[in-house]
Amino acid sequence: MAFILGLDTGGTFTDAAIINSENGALVAKAKAPTTREDLSIGLGEAIHSVIDQLAQDQRQSLKQVCLSTTLATNAVVEGMGGRIGLVMIGFAETSLSKNNLGNSLGQDPVAFVTGGHKTDGKPQAPLDMAALEAFADQYGKDISAIAIAGHFATRNPEHEIAARDLLRKKTGCPITCSHELSSELGGPKRALTALLNARLIDLLDRQINATNDIITSSGINAE
Known part of the structure; x- marks a missing residue:
């Protein structure tokens, strides 16, 4: 017999449910208020409440934890999320x-950095690596993630990739490149997609880490 713990962190409540993976039967459920200022509080209350409904031998049957959330959608709608850095390669400031x-x-x-490519995928200018290093030195400690958008990066992502590698090495921040998320030729639209994704990384990272810490501290050996 194997149990699955499902967690859903919403904007108002965090729901927890345990089901029997063999027959789909609901074994236990619980609900707690979502605490956005510290997700571990609401998650911890929901997890402990649902686990406490199990007998001691049943707890050893918990083999998997599944996590879902609407916090990302809420954060986009409400303009929330972590402080990020945006790198625009080969774009004018008017693109904002x-x-x-x-x-x-x-x-x-x-940062508006010289570089980027033409419609045929050939470089329109060399990538300004010094400008990228200066951006990393100035803001690397104050941001949670970085979004990068290069001019016609969907035709040639070389400069986005080079910028990603340098900035990741210099800052250690998670980095989102626009060509990885969208095939749109429009640079500002791709930049917006990358920006929104980068802004959510810190939020989701905190949620995943909080869940993992609570499960581990509860003595549950689950994936």
Whole structure:
């Protein structure tokens, strides 16, 4: 017999349920308020409440934990999320006025770096590695993630990849490249997609780590 613990962190409540994986039967369920300021509090209350309904021998049958959330959607709608850095390669500053990019960026730092490619995939200018290093030195300790968008990166992602490798090495931050998420030719729209993704990384990372810590401290050996 194997049990599965399912967790769903919503904007208002965090739900926990344990089911029997063999027959789909509901074994136990619990609910706790979601604590956005510290997700571990609400998650911990829900997890402990549902686990406490199991007999001691049943706890050893918990083999898998599944996590879902609407916090990412809520964060996008509400403009929440971590402080990020945006790197625009080969774009003019006027690109911030397109596709609501500037409003979504808010007061977070942005660097306009020489480089990028033409429509045929050939470089329009060499990538300014010194500017990337300066950006990393100035903001690396103050941001939770970085989004990178290169001019026509969907035709040639070389400069996005080079910038990603340098910035990751310099800052240790998670990095989102626009060509990995979208095939859109429009640079500002791709940049917005990368920005929103990067902004959510810290939020989701905290949720996953909090869940893992609580499960481990509860003595549950589950995947």
